[in-house]
Structure formats: C-alpha cells, structure tokens
Amino acid sequence: MSVRGGIVVLDFGSQYTQLIARRIREMEVFSALLPCTAPVEEVRKLAPRGLILSGGPNSVYDPASPKCDPQVLHLGVPVLGICYGMQWMAHTLGGKVQRAERREYGRADLKILGGSALLDGLPKELKIWNSHGDHVVAVPDGFRICGRTENAVAAIEDDSRKLFAVEFHPEVRHTDRGEDILRNFVFGICEARANWSRSAFIAETVEAVRHRVGDARALCALSGGVDSAVAAVLVQRAIGDRLTNVFVDTGLLRQNEFRDTLALLRDRLGLVVIGVNAAARFLAQLQGISDPEEKRRRIGREFIAVFAEEARSLGEIPFLVQGTLYPDVIESVSVKGPSQTIKTHHNVGGLPSVMPFQLIEPLRDLFKDEVRQIGRELGLPKEMLTKHPFPGPGLAVRLLGEITEERLATLRAADAIVVEEIHRAGLYGKTWQAFAVLLPVCSVGVMGDERHYGFTVAVRVVESEDAMTADWSRLPGDVLERMSTRIVNEVRDVTRVVYDISSKPPSTIEWE
Numbered sequence: 001m002s003v004r005g006g007i008v009v010l011d012f013g014s015q016y017t018q019l020i021a022r023r024i025r026e027m028e029v030f031s032a033l034l035p036c037t038a039p040v041e042e043v044r045k046l047a048p049r050g051l052i053l054s055g056g057p058n059s060v061y062d063p064a065s066p067k068c069d070p071q072v073l074h075l076g077v078p079v080l081g082i083c084y085g086m087q088w089m090a091h092t093l094g095g096k097v098q099r100a101e102r103r104e105y106g107r108a109d110l111k112i113l114g115g116s117a118l119l120d121g122l123p124k125e126l127k128i129w130n131s132h133g134d135h136v137v138a139v140p141d142g143f144r145i146c147g148r149t150e151n152a153v154a155a156i157e158d159d160s161r162k163l164f165a166v167e168f169h170p171e172v173r174h175t176d177r178g179e180d181i182l183r184n185f186v187f188g189i190c191e192a193r194a195n196w197s198r199s200a201f202i203a204e205t206v207e208a209v210r211h212r213v214g215d216a217r218a219l220c221a222l223s224g225g226v227d228s229a230v231a232a233v234l235v236q237r238a239i240g241d242r243l244t245n246v247f248v249d250t251g252l253l254r255q256n257e258f259r260d261t262l263a264l265l266r267d268r269l270g271l272v273v274i275g276v277n278a279a280a281r282f283l284a285q286l287q288g289i290s291d292p293e294e295k296r297r298r299i300g301r302e303f304i305a306v307f308a309e310e311a312r313s314l315g316e317i318p319f320l321v322q323g324t325l326y327p328d329v330i331e332s333v334s335v336k337g338p339s340q341t342i343k344t345h346h347n348v349g350g351l352p353s354v355m356p357f358q359l360i361e362p363l364r365d366l367f368k369d370e371v372r373q374i375g376r377e378l379g380l381p382k383e384m385l386t387k388h389p390f391p392g393p394g395l396a397v398r399l400l401g402e403i404t405e406e407r408l409a410t411l412r413a414a415d416a417i418v419v420e421e422i423h424r425a426g427l428y429g430k431t432w433q434a435f436a437v438l439l440p441v442c443s444v445g446v447m448g449d450e451r452h453y454g455f456t457v458a459v460r461v462v463e464s465e466d467a468m469t470a471d472w473s474r475l476p477g478d479v480l481e482r483m484s485t486r487i488v489n490e491v492r493d494v495t496r497v498v499y500d501i502s503s504k505p506p507s508t509i510e511w512e
C-alpha cells in the first residue's frame with residue numbers, strides 16, 4: 001500500500017516513531033515506516049521524496065545498537081535525523097558523539113542560530129522536548145550548527161547534501177512548533193505533495209485486500225468496538241459477503257451492549273454477523289479467580305475455544321480479519337522495527353498462534369482517531385464512531401477480585417450511570433474513556449437510619465489522544481455529584497464512590 005513520492009521513516013526503536021509517520025499523514029503526505037535494517041532497495045522502491053531517521057533508546061556505542069545501511073544518506077533525497085537518528089548520522093559521517101553524564105529528558109529551551117531551512121519561520125527561542133542520552137560534540141565535515149540547548153548541540157545541517165538533524169523530538173506535542181519543523185522538512189525541503197488522504201487509504205486497502213484474498217473467504221471477530229467494525233467494513237467492501245463476522249457475548253460486556261451492537265452491525269452496517277451467546281461458559285471459567293493475569297489468560301483461552309468452534313462449523317476459511325491498531329502493536333510486541341516492547345498483556349495475535357489463519361490487519365499502522373476518521377469516510381453511524389474504547393477482556397479487568405454474576409450486575413449498573421451522566425453533561429465526545437470500576441473494598445455507609453457495609457465504586461474518566469498517555473478529566477463538581485448520588489441510591493450494595501485522579505503514566509487507564 002503506497003503512494004509514491006512520500007516520506008519514508010526508518011525506525012531505530014523510539015516509542016515516538018509512529019508518531020512521526022502520523023504527523024506526516026496529518027499533512028496528507030504518504031508515509032511508510034520501515035525497520036532501520038530494511039535493505040536500501042526496499043527504500044528506493046517507495047520512491048520517497050525524503051527520509052526520516054527516528055529516535056531510539058540505544059547509544060551509537062552499544063555493540064547491539066541498531067544500524068542503517070549508510071547508503072540511505074546518499075540516495076539523493078533529503079534526510080532528517082531525529083535524536084538517535086541524529087547521533088547515528090553524525091557518527092556515521094565522521095562527527096563525534098559523546099555519552100552524556102545523564103540522560104536529558106523533558107523540556108528544554110532551544111536557541112535557534114538562524115539561516116536554517118529546517119527551522120525557517122520560527123522564533124529565536126522555542127521550548128522543545130528531549131529524550132536522549134548521548135550528544136553530538138563535533139559535527140561532521142560540511143555540517144553547520146543551527147540550534148543549541150544549554151547542554152547540547154540541538155540542530156545541525158549540511159545544506160549542500162540536504163542532510164538535517166535535530167536532537168529533540170519535533171513529533172511530540174510538547175515541542176512548540178514541532179509541526180512547523182516537520183512541515184519545513186516535508187514541504188519546504190523535500191517538496192512532497194499532499195496527495196494522501198483517507199479516501200486514498202480506503203481505495204488502496206480495499207484493492208490490496210481484494211488482491212490478497214482472491215476468491216477465498218475471510219472471518220472476522222467483532223468486538224463491538226469501532227476498530228473491528230471499521231476493519232470489517234473495509235474488508236466487506238473488498239470481498240462482500242465472503243466475509244463472515246462473529247460477535248461473542250462473553251457476559252463481560254456493558255449493559256445492553258450485545259443486543260444493541262448486534263442490531264447496529266447487522267441492520268445499519270449490513271454485515272453478516274453470527275451472534276454467539278457464551279456468557280455462561282466464560283463465567284464458569286472465571287469462577288474463583290482473582291488474579292488479573294489469570295483472568296486474562298482464561299478469557300483469552302475461552303475466546304479461542306468459542307471462536308474455533310464457530311470457525312469449524314463454517315468450513316474452510318483461510319483469512320482472519322483483526323482490528324489491531326498501532327498502539328496495540330507497540331504495547332505488545334516489536335513488529336516493524338526495534339520499537340521497544342512496553343507490555344505484553346494485550347490480546348493482539350492471540351488467535352492465530354493456535355489457528356491456521358493468515359492475518360488481515362488493515363488498521364495496524366493507524367491510531368484510534370485516524371480509524372475514526374476512516375470510519376466516518378466509510379459512512380459508519382456516529383454512535384459506533386464515537387464509542388469509547390473497551391478492553392478485550394471487558395468488565396473482567398474492571399471488577400477487581402472474584403467475578404460473579406451478581407457483582408457483574410452491580411458493576412454494569414454503576415457503569416451505565418457513569419456513561420449516562422457523561423452523555424448528559426455533553427462530555428462523551430470530549431473524553432477518551434469513562435467507566436466504573438468495582439473494588440473489592442467494603443466500607444460503612446449510612447442508608448436511611450441504618451449502618452450498611454457495602455462496596456466501593458471508582459469512577460475513571462480520562463482524556464487522551466492515543467491511549468499511550470492519558471490525563472484524568474477535571475469533571476465539573478455537579479457531574480461528579482450526580483454520578484455519586486445516583487450510584488449509591490440506584491445500585492444495590494454500593495455505599496461509596498471515589499474518583500480516580502491518576503494520570504498515565506505512571507498509572508494505566510484500566511485498573512487491571
């Protein structure tokens with residue numbers, strides 16, 4: 001899938017690599033991400049207007065540090081090195097890189113020395129975001145220093161060879177005018193054309209899926225969320241009713257979710273969907289289990305069992321469609337390059353290891369908001385597009401301690417109130433997720449004239465751009481008050497409501 005003439009990003013393993021590609025797509029310029037180890041031929045095939053070398057966690061002096069073929073610096077197109085990309089470029093071209101005493105992390109002030117095409121049109125001083133260990137202390141021949149921070153050479157360029165590099169991260173929002181720096185590179189220096197759009201993505205994806213699947217059939221596990229629905233609609237456009245979808249009621253979904261979503265998927269999206277009610281099976285598997293990882297394992301295992309039974313009854317189907325997104329990929333495994341693994345709990349790729357499917361993952365390079373935009377372009381209904389993300393293991397990771405039918409009912413009722421009040425306050429579209437968590441903590445309440453020993457509900461409402469970082473929502477007091485009063489009055493056995501004011505990092509969005 002490619003539009004020639006875009007920007008190729010070579011991944012040296014930074015958590016921010018995909019953000020670079022995303023910022024470029026936001027400029028409607030095609031951008032492809034390749035591992036830094038990709039052969040130069042593969043880069044050439046994409047006929048890029050320019051290259052970006054990403055950051056990475058290593059030092060150029062580590063024996064195991066990732067390396068590019070130095071030929072990428074001589075392809076005749078402009079190159080921008082970011083952070084490790086800068087250090088690798090400087091080191092490779094004969095400059096000097098020094099290990100810093102301590103990592104420079106967070107905000108710093110950039111002083112721009114002028115005359116730089118990359119930093120053109122920017123003020124003389126900018127707040128920038130750093131995350132690096134080494135410094136360039138001597139620039140290679142032909143290079144000029146164009147910007148400094150207090151501690152380091154922060155921007156260099158060789159105008160005649162069109163090589164540019166910055167020590168900081170223009171792709172993160174914390175860098176002031178970072179987008180303008182990338183724009184200067186993409187449009188001013190590389191003269192790329194803005195010819196990549198959502199409709200181009202849809203057309204290319206549909207074509208690629210049609211080509212790959214041929215006359216065969218495909219199966220898709222719908223979760224009820226926007227990702228799998230968008231993936232299914234894209235594949236349906238390519239192969240029509242040769243796509244069969246399965247939507248499993250694990251008994252861990254939210255109030256009325258199975259019924260309402262099934263109707264929406266079938267009636268409004270026209271998908272062929274088999275609805276499987278497996279709630280009792282999941283509950284039986286979870287009986288007596290409190291350990292979060294064990295819950296996830298059992299749910300994953302049961303899901304595979306249910307899904308495999310359905311698949312077998314449908315006959316020979318070689319392809320499996322999954323709505324995997326980029327954050328799922330980097331938080332699970334390092335796939336495209338050396339991007340570092342953060343955690344392994346996400347259930348990406350759980351199915352194929354035990355089933356003989358070839359995977360179709362049309363959204364794997366995208367962030368959630370990009371998927372929502374693609375969904376809008378495909379005509380998905382608003383209630384599906386704006387739906388908050390919901391974890392694969394469902395309410396099981398929001399019900400701490402043992403899962404019982406009774407406690408699930410309590411959580412579902414409290415959760416429905418949280419969501420209803422967020423809608424009523426007009427905040428649903430402005431928040432990333434809003435939900436209730438049932439804690440296995442009892443405390444004393446006074447109800448009527450009686451003392452009552454009941455459970456605690458934590459309300460979690462966060463704002464985020466991509467779930468990789470999140471901040472708790474500063475909800476108005478009256479909204480919090482209505483939630484709290486209603487939960488205590490309307491939900492049996494709950495005597496206390498608390499509001500979670502932790503951000504990610506260091507906390508996570510979910511409690512388990």
Ligand code: XMP
Nearest residue numbers: 345346347389390391392393467508509510
């Ligand atoms: P955390 O809790 O890691 O969540 O900050 C980040 C985002 O991922 C969702 N999430 C999951 N999604 N399977 C999923 O499909 C999971 O096991 C899982 N755990 C967390 C979470 O809701 C949030 O949007």
